Amino acid sequence: MDSEDTEAYLRPRARLMSTLGEELISNERVALTELVKNAYDADASLVVIRFNAPLEEGVGSIEVWDDGHGMSPETVRGSWMEIATPHRHRRPRSEKRGRRVLGAKGIGRFSAARLGLVTSLATCRGDGEEVTLRLDWGRFSDENAYLDQVPVNWSVRSPKVFSIGGEAEQLFDDLTGEFRTGVAAEPGRSPHGTVVRLEGLRQRWSAESIETLKRSLSRLLPPPPPAELAVPDQPEFSIYIETPPGELRHYSGFVSASEALAHPHYRLVGTVDADGQAHLTLTAMGVEEEVVIHDDLRQGTNLPSCGPVKLDIRTWDLDSGSLRQLLKIDLGAQNISEVRRLIRGNSGVALYRDGFRIQPFGETGYDWLEFDQRRVNNPTMRFSNNQVAGFVYVSADGNPGLRDRSHREGLIDSPEYEELKRVMVQAVSRLETWRYRLRRPEPPRPLDSEPLLPATEGGGHGVFQNFTLDPLRDVVNQRYPDDAVLGRALDEATEAINDSVQKVQEIISQFSRLATLGTLVDVVLHDGRAALTRIAYVLRRLNRLTKGTSEQDPGLCEALGKVHTDFVAQEKALDRLFTRVEPLSGRQRGRPKKISLHEAIDEAVSVHEADLVKQGITVTVGGDDVTVTAEPSDIAQVILNLVGNAIYWLSTLPEGADRSILITTERTPDGEVDIDVSDNGPGVREEIKDMIFDTYFSDKPDGIGLGLSIVGSVVKDFYDGDLYLVSPGPLTGACFRARLRRRVG
Known part of the structure; x- marks a missing residue:
C-alpha cells in the first residue's frame, strides 16, 4: 500500500x-x-x-x-x-x-x-x-x-x-x-x-x-x-x-602491587606539559648521581597536543649479574630465574586516567610503545618491553583527545594518541641514553675533534673488553715483582693483543658496512631492476594495444596513451633512482678514479631530494671543488649518512623555522682533503658528545646508531682518515668533518 x-x-x-x-x-x-x-x-x-x-x-x-x-x-x-x-x-x-x-x-x-x-x-x-x-x-x-x-x-x-x-x-x-x-x-x-x-x-x-x-x-x-x-x-x-x-x-x-616494582635498576620520574616541555629526573640503583633533564619532547611536531602527562618509568637489566643485586632484597624470589620471571610478569607501561587504569595498557605483552621493535633495531641501547614497568598519569579534563575504544580495550587511534606515544618514546630514550653511559666500559673521550676510531687501549670495549691480560699482570706483579724479563714479555703480549683487537675491529667494521647497507642495496637493485624489466615489457604491450584501439575507440586510445606516458615517466624515475644508489652496492669495489667532489656530493644529496623538499631544507655546496682519486660509492656513503642525520635533526625544529645544510670541501696545506657537513639544527647535546661515535649509540628515539660508524669506517679504512665533531661550526647546529689523507692527490 x-x-x-x-x-x-x-x-x-x-x-x-x-x-x-x-x-x-x-x-x-x-x-x-x-x-x-x-x-x-x-x-x-x-x-x-x-x-x-x-x-x-x-x-x-x-x-x-x-x-x-x-x-x-x-x-x-x-x-x-x-x-x-x-x-x-x-x-x-x-x-x-x-x-x-x-x-x-x-x-x-x-x-x-x-x-x-x-x-x-x-x-x-x-x-x-x-x-x-x-x-x-x-x-x-x-x-x-x-x-x-x-x-x-x-x-x-x-x-x-x-x-x-x-x-x-x-x-x-x-x-x-x-x-x-x-x-x-x-x-x-x-x-x-x-x-x-x-x-x-x-x-x-x-x-x-x-x-x-x-x-x-x-x-x-x-x-x-x-x-x-x-x-x-x-x-x-x-x-x-x-x-x-x-x-x-x-x-x-x-590484590597488591608486586614488591619488585619498588626496586628498579633505573627510574625516570617527571612531567611533560601540553607544549611538550619536560622536567625529568633520572636515578639508578647504587648510583648517587641524579640527572635532571629539561627538554622539549614535542620538537616541532605538527600533531595535536596529547595534553599534560606525568611519568614514572621503572626499568631493569635482566642479565644475571644485575639481577643478583635484587636477590638481597625480599621480593619473594629464591633465585635469579624467579627474579627475572617476577620482573617480566609485572612489565608493561600502564596508562591511568584519573587514578584508574585504562585497559589493556600495562598488561604483560601489550607493547603499545613498540619497545621490542626498537630493541631489535638497536639491542645495545634500547629496552625491551619486558624490562619496563611504567605508570603514566593523564586525566579526562586535561587530555580530552585520549578517548576509549567502544570495546573497552585501548584508545582510539587519534592524532593525540600518536603524540602521546611519541612523547613517551622521547622520554624513555633519555633514560636509555643515561643507562648507556652508566654501563659504558671505557672512559669518556675528549668532547671535541676526536676521531671516530682512536687507538684501542685495554682491549677495546663491548665484545672485546675481555681480551685483556690485566688479571695475569696482577698475579705477576704480586708474585714476581722483580722479574723484569717476565714483565717485558707481558707488555709485549699486551701490545700484540691490542693491535690484533684493533685490526679485528676494523675488519668487522668493514664487513658490517658491506654486509648491511651493501647487501640491502644489492637486493633492492636486483629485485627492482627485475621489476622494471617486467614493467617495460608490459608498457610495450600497452603501447601496441593503444595503437590498435585508435580507430575503434578514440577516447579509449587517448586515455591509454596518457596512462602509458605516465608509467614511462615513472619507470625512468625509478631507473634514475637505482642508478644513484648503485654506488652503495656491496659488490666488488672498482678501481678508484679521479672525480670531482662537488659532483659526487650533488649526486649523493639528490637521493635525499624528497625529504629535503618535504622539510623545506636548503642545501648549499661550497668550498674548493677538489679533485680526488676515490671510489664514488665511498663519497656517497659519507654524504648520505651525514646529510641524513642533519635532515632528521632539522625536522625537529619548530614549523616555519629556517632549515639549512652547508657542505664544504677544502684541501689543507698538508695535502689532506676535508669534507664538512654542517646544519643549523639543535646541535649535539653536551652530555652525549663523548658517546656519539660509539657503534650502536643513537640519540634518536628509534635510531640504530650505525650512521656515524659507517662513515668512520669508510674514512678510516680506505682513506686513512678520521671523522671529527667540529665545535663551533660555520652554522649554529652540528658540524662533522671527514678528513681524507690517502688517495687525495
Whole structure:
C-alpha cells in the first residue's frame, strides 16, 4: 500500500544483547575489570571477587561483591535496565566520594553476559529496600523474539543479603578485621552495596587464568606515586579475590602491587606539559648521581597536543649479574630465574586516567610503545618491553583527545594518541641514553675533534673488553715483582693483543658496512631492476594495444596513451633512482678514479631530494671543488649518512623555522682533503658528545646508531682518515668533518 509521510521505528531483536556483549567486551578478564570499575563508580572501598567451584564451562559461578552506595528501585529501573543510559554523562562524579567515574557509555552490564549464562543481582542503599533481579541471557538468543518481548524478573523486598548481620556485612567485616585493609565499617551504618552473581560460566577458569586476572587487577590502581609528581591521592579502594579450596586456594588474598616494582635498576620520574616541555629526573640503583633533564619532547611536531602527562618509568637489566643485586632484597624470589620471571610478569607501561587504569595498557605483552621493535633495531641501547614497568598519569579534563575504544580495550587511534606515544618514546630514550653511559666500559673521550676510531687501549670495549691480560699482570706483579724479563714479555703480549683487537675491529667494521647497507642495496637493485624489466615489457604491450584501439575507440586510445606516458615517466624515475644508489652496492669495489667532489656530493644529496623538499631544507655546496682519486660509492656513503642525520635533526625544529645544510670541501696545506657537513639544527647535546661515535649509540628515539660508524669506517679504512665533531661550526647546529689523507692527490 502506497502512503506518504509515514513514520516507522527501529525495533531491535533480543539477540542484540548477546551480540553486543561479545563485541563490546573483548574477554572475561576485561569483563570482570568492568564490574570492578562499576563498584569503583559506586563509591565502594572494597570489592570481593569470589570464585565458586567447579570452575568449568557451563557450571560454577563468580560473585562480585562491593560495599558501594547501592541502587534504589528507581535507579535499577531507570538506569541499570536502560541500555546506553546517559546517567554517567550527566553525573561525571560519584555521588559521595566525588570520584571521576570510569563508566560513561552505559554498557558495563554486558560484562555480566560475557561471564555467565545467568546473572543475578542484589543491591541495596542504606536504610532502603533491597532490589533483586535475574537475567537468563539464553532467553535473549531467540531469533524470533524482540528485545521488548523478553521479560526480566525483578523484585523489591526488605533487606536480606544486605541486612544487619546479613551475608554482606559478615563478608566485609571478616575481611577488614582479618587483613586490616583500613576499610572499616561505619559505626551504626545499615549495610549497603551490590552483589552480582554470574552462574553457568562461559569459560573454564584455570590457575593460569586466575593468576593472569590477579596480576591484571594488581595494576588497576598504581603503586604510590613519587611525591614530586603531585598526583592526587589514590582513592581508598581494595580488591580481594577468594578462590575455592584445593589447588587454587593459594590465590586468595588482597590484590597488591608486586614488591619488585619498588626496586628498579633505573627510574625516570617527571612531567611533560601540553607544549611538550619536560622536567625529568633520572636515578639508578647504587648510583648517587641524579640527572635532571629539561627538554622539549614535542620538537616541532605538527600533531595535536596529547595534553599534560606525568611519568614514572621503572626499568631493569635482566642479565644475571644485575639481577643478583635484587636477590638481597625480599621480593619473594629464591633465585635469579624467579627474579627475572617476577620482573617480566609485572612489565608493561600502564596508562591511568584519573587514578584508574585504562585497559589493556600495562598488561604483560601489550607493547603499545613498540619497545621490542626498537630493541631489535638497536639491542645495545634500547629496552625491551619486558624490562619496563611504567605508570603514566593523564586525566579526562586535561587530555580530552585520549578517548576509549567502544570495546573497552585501548584508545582510539587519534592524532593525540600518536603524540602521546611519541612523547613517551622521547622520554624513555633519555633514560636509555643515561643507562648507556652508566654501563659504558671505557672512559669518556675528549668532547671535541676526536676521531671516530682512536687507538684501542685495554682491549677495546663491548665484545672485546675481555681480551685483556690485566688479571695475569696482577698475579705477576704480586708474585714476581722483580722479574723484569717476565714483565717485558707481558707488555709485549699486551701490545700484540691490542693491535690484533684493533685490526679485528676494523675488519668487522668493514664487513658490517658491506654486509648491511651493501647487501640491502644489492637486493633492492636486483629485485627492482627485475621489476622494471617486467614493467617495460608490459608498457610495450600497452603501447601496441593503444595503437590498435585508435580507430575503434578514440577516447579509449587517448586515455591509454596518457596512462602509458605516465608509467614511462615513472619507470625512468625509478631507473634514475637505482642508478644513484648503485654506488652503495656491496659488490666488488672498482678501481678508484679521479672525480670531482662537488659532483659526487650533488649526486649523493639528490637521493635525499624528497625529504629535503618535504622539510623545506636548503642545501648549499661550497668550498674548493677538489679533485680526488676515490671510489664514488665511498663519497656517497659519507654524504648520505651525514646529510641524513642533519635532515632528521632539522625536522625537529619548530614549523616555519629556517632549515639549512652547508657542505664544504677544502684541501689543507698538508695535502689532506676535508669534507664538512654542517646544519643549523639543535646541535649535539653536551652530555652525549663523548658517546656519539660509539657503534650502536643513537640519540634518536628509534635510531640504530650505525650512521656515524659507517662513515668512520669508510674514512678510516680506505682513506686513512678520521671523522671529527667540529665545535663551533660555520652554522649554529652540528658540524662533522671527514678528513681524507690517502688517495687525495
